Amino acid sequence: MSGSIAARTGQPILVGVDGGGTRCRARARWRDGTPIGECITGTANILAGVEAARDNIVAAVEGALVEGGLGHADLGRCLVGLGLAGANIPDLSERFLAADLPFARTALEMDAWIACRGAHPDGNGAIAILGTGTAYVVQTGGVFVTVGGWGFHVGDQGSGAWLGHMALRQAALAHDALVEPTGLTDALLAQFDGKPDRIVTFCKTALPRDYGSFAPLVFERAAAGDAIADGILAEATRDIELALNRLVALGAARISLLGGLAPLYAERLSPEISAHIAPPAGDALDGALILAATLLPAEAPA
């Protein structure tokens, strides 16, 4: 290993970083694609704190170098492509880039940008993130557009949190005989001892991920023919298709479905929109590495 490193003395190191709210991932490689290493550290949410995010990002990059036999002294050779939530907020991104970064050069984009670029390396395509929340982004002709992504209170139709919340509301309606009870509403009410006031207590402090914990049950019951579960998913799928059709209208040649609910929704989409769905070519770290490669000097030796 040390021989190959020696042979690359002076060569730039490309590093992709995906900085999320719970963890920061870094992947380092040589310009020709040869892997160096990967590392995962803690939160890199600049919305929660620029300094802590910086520290976890630097630690992740250094960890990836160390895995490949390099180290702290090589940070100054790194061309870093960073995807961070909050990077679209000018004040935050300026403060972050003004912080003391030890890298040769740094390119910063939104987390959704690197996810979309990783899925579609040629820069033409869209992603639909279908998880606890939902978000849609499209890249085409160098232009990056987001659709939705307003969170639990204002958007997130069809998200895991939305599904769980709708299911709980139906359970309360079933309790009051306002809708016909089904296996879904029976199962949900049983989890709250048959008492809607316990659902009320749960909802007072429930976070989106808490609501989302009921989403798998909705899919399970729908597959078993449950009328209420099917109704909830029919509405959710309509809302998701609205967004997917908008991505097509915005010029997306292909759409990749990401997130935990992606395979479950993929089966429910209409043939028309399914024709636009394609698996992602790579992940967000691949997108971050594409971003890092834009920092390479044109005349640098390969």
Next chain:
Amino acid sequence: MSGSIAARTGQPILVGVDGGGTRCRARARWRDGTPIGECITGTANILAGVEAARDNIVAAVEGALVEGGLGHADLGRCLVGLGLAGANIPDLSERFLAADLPFARTALEMDAWIACRGAHPDGNGAIAILGTGTAYVVQTGGVFVTVGGWGFHVGDQGSGAWLGHMALRQAALAHDALVEPTGLTDALLAQFDGKPDRIVTFCKTALPRDYGSFAPLVFERAAAGDAIADGILAEATRDIELALNRLVALGAARISLLGGLAPLYAERLSPEISAHIAPPAGDALDGALILAATLLPAEAPA
């Protein structure tokens, strides 16, 4: 006035009390219906505090006596019918009744009980409270049943808060071109400088009454033919009719619509359910006085 009071020495005084979250109202009268007085004091929410509720209730009763030339010394002659939110929670109602009440006797029921009894003095009928929240109650043959009333997160379909929330969600969809913008979504977006992230910020701390502040706009725009406003109200009216039909199924001979949105929804109900709607005979204080009268000894002189 003092002459008639002297003539009634020893007669019981009936007092109805409607104890709400923001104010406590009391109405006192003689057994033959002759008015004594009324008084309004502060919050009487036993869920927030039994002692403070007790103090405001006693002060309201005393204030009603004072208005009719009576006073503190007459509290011990009072037969008090009390309607309080939270009275259906055994622990709370026991603690409240165990507190040092200066009245001759006290009867306690839920706030919805006295509202329903006031609307239907013969004890057969239902009320639908259509305001910032929604709640439905029916009394028939001495049995009192509530339907819904689970609050903003779990129920309240068709409430002012629900209407405002749905309208804000549609505004975000219109911003992203996922639905066709209308006068309603344009007006809402304009209030947030055209920026859905400002709606997100608003919703982070919005209380039901904050969402409810947009409900009048939904009705206004629907009256002007706005497709999105009309769609929201169509869904809301369906949900409200579900509950009203349930009240009929539970035996309600008549249903009175109460709350700020009652007149607006009344126009939208189907002819079938409209046939069951009747104006309330009296208000919640009238219902509380009916409750107070149940405390009269059968052999008492008129």
